[in-house]
Amino acid sequence: MQKVTQSPLARYREHLEKGELAYQFDRATGVAIFHPRVIAPKSGSPDLEWRVSAGLGTVHATTVNHPRVGAPYNVALIDLDEGFRMMSRVEEMEPSSVKIGMRVKLRIKAGGEGTAEPLPVFVPVEASR
Amino acid sequence: MSGATGGGAAIVGVAESDLGIVASGMSATDLMAQATQRALDDCGLALKDIDAVFAATAQARMASLSLCEYLRIAPRIQDATNVGGSSFMFHLAHAHAALEAKMCDVALIAYGSTQRSVGRANLSAPEHNPYESPFRPVLPVTGYALAASRHMAEFGTTREQLAEVAVAARSWALMNPAAFEKQPLTIAEVLASRMVSDPLTVRDCCLVTDGGGAVILTRADRARSLAKPPAFILGTGATSTHMQISAMPDLTVTGAKRSGELAFAMAKLSAADINVAELYDAFTINTILFLEDLGFCPKGEGGRFVSGGAIAPGGRLPVNTNGGGLSYCHPGMYGIFLLIEAARQIRGECGERQIEGCEVALAHGNGGVLSSQATVILGSQATV
Numbered sequence: 001m002q003k004v005t006q007s008p009l010a011r012y013r014e015h016l017e018k019g020e021l022a023y024q025f026d027r028a029t030g031v032a033i034f035h036p037r038v039i040a041p042k043s044g045s046p047d048l049e050w051r052v053s054a055g056l057g058t059v060h061a062t063t064v065n066h067p068r069v070g071a072p073y074n075v076a077l078i079d080l081d082e083g084f085r086m087m088s089r090v091e092e093m094e095p096s097s098v099k100i101g102m103r104v105k106l107r108i109k110a111g112g113e114g115t116a117e118p119l120p121v122f123v124p125v126e127a128s129r
Numbered sequence: 130m131s132g133a134t135g136g137g138a139a140i141v142g143v144a145e146s147d148l149g150i151v152a153s154g155m156s157a158t159d160l161m162a163q164a165t166q167r168a169l170d171d172c173g174l175a176l177k178d179i180d181a182v183f184a185a186t187a188q189a190r191m192a193s194l195s196l197c198e199y200l201r202i203a204p205r206i207q208d209a210t211n212v213g214g215s216s217f218m219f220h221l222a223h224a225h226a227a228l229e230a231k232m233c234d235v236a237l238i239a240y241g242s243t244q245r246s247v248g249r250a251n252l253s254a255p256e257h258n259p260y261e262s263p264f265r266p267v268l269p270v271t272g273y274a275l276a277a278s279r280h281m282a283e284f285g286t287t288r289e290q291l292a293e294v295a296v297a298a299r300s301w302a303l304m305n306p307a308a309f310e311k312q313p314l315t316i317a318e319v320l321a322s323r324m325v326s327d328p329l330t331v332r333d334c335c336l337v338t339d340g341g342g343a344v345i346l347t348r349a350d351r352a353r354s355l356a357k358p359p360a361f362i363l364g365t366g367a368t369s370t371h372m373q374i375s376a377m378p379d380l381t382v383t384g385a386k387r388s389g390e391l392a393f394a395m396a397k398l399s400a401a402d403i404n405v406a407e408l409y410d411a412f413t414i415n416t417i418l419f420l421e422d423l424g425f426c427p428k429g430e431g432g433r434f435v436s437g438g439a440i441a442p443g444g445r446l447p448v449n450t451n452g453g454g455l456s457y458c459h460p461g462m463y464g465i466f467l468l469i470e471a472a473r474q475i476r477g478e479c480g481e482r483q484i485e486g487c488e489v490a491l492a493h494g495n496g497g498v499l500s501s502q503a504t505v506i507l508g509s510q511a512t513v
Binding site: 009012034035060061062063064065066067073075076077085086087088089096100101117119 | 259260261263264265266267271274275276277278279282323324325326327328373374375376380
């Protein structure tokens, strides 16, 4: 048996460092997979291809968290055009103005606030031009 | 289909531990043990009779071991399944099967939590998810808020309709002496209260209390010889659809659809046969989703269904008659209290809030972020 030499998370982060949002593709079923795994859900296939998203998506669900201390902030579920869903947030607009169905584009932020890793956030397609 | 059948076993003893804010220094296991003693008292059985122990809490890694050591009992069966707040419905389904298979004779299900006293942050370390934690979801409420956003966008559900659920729960709580909340609540007050995770305000969210509970089960023959009228297990169903909200297949359809279908099939009943529904109301959107998924109204109609006091006292369907997680008690994993209230409604011992002629009661548990779902249908002697 082949030992895994790089975890799915390490590979994902390697892509983020290069400014890419990576996901997996199950060659057996043609289904996009996120978060990355060592085998595909449902099919159980270990034959997973790494792909890089074009970074375009649609807001599927959205909320604004109101902490007792600090500014309100957005948390959203984004459906990427390649067919996978991820948790993220929409920036460069009022958090309460983020609407379901809105088109958004990926922006990878350098690590900092609460995480040393680069962070895949989204901005409205209009603002990204 | 499951090998277990409706009517072969029953809940015979139920009890809450101290609730609300318990004495300083009390542990989760203290509350489990206290509730166990009270539930045994309720049915006239003793510790030595228990040969199966089911337990879960956020405050013990091996809850059944903690409880068995505390009680110094060595049951034939132990199960510490923890799938969040619905764990106790999962326990009940497992106990039901074990009783019918004669793998045990008397089963105890127990829960305890001191989350209010110790502070939620000290309960257990939050699970880090490298793909999601950096976005600072406040779990679990953010997950439910995201689901609510979909329900509002797809079906036109309003914040006023969500507030109806909290107001109905409060009305029931005012008839329950054990309830934490003692003052009336209006829709306007819910809407004006502090926003937590849009569209959910603090009044759309369950309470944070201490508390515990215990349920004793045995086979039907023995159940009939005990102190109180048995609440027979007519049907059970359990499932899960995801762990993280991002992986929920459809944010407006919960696993309650599947768990309800399984439970109703075992019971050979439908939603129309239910006299009282105890639905896990961690957040106001839950009640709306479960009313739809369990078949009390069509998908998308839950908001309109609850409007105008329809699930409050005197409404078309009595829901969460103890005041619910929103107004009675919510120590973190609330499912056991739904079983306790459903059994008490079947027995007819709920005082001012008793539903007249309650023969069939449904208790529906939820865990995680709409992740695990489990339905239990209980019936009186007349139903078996």
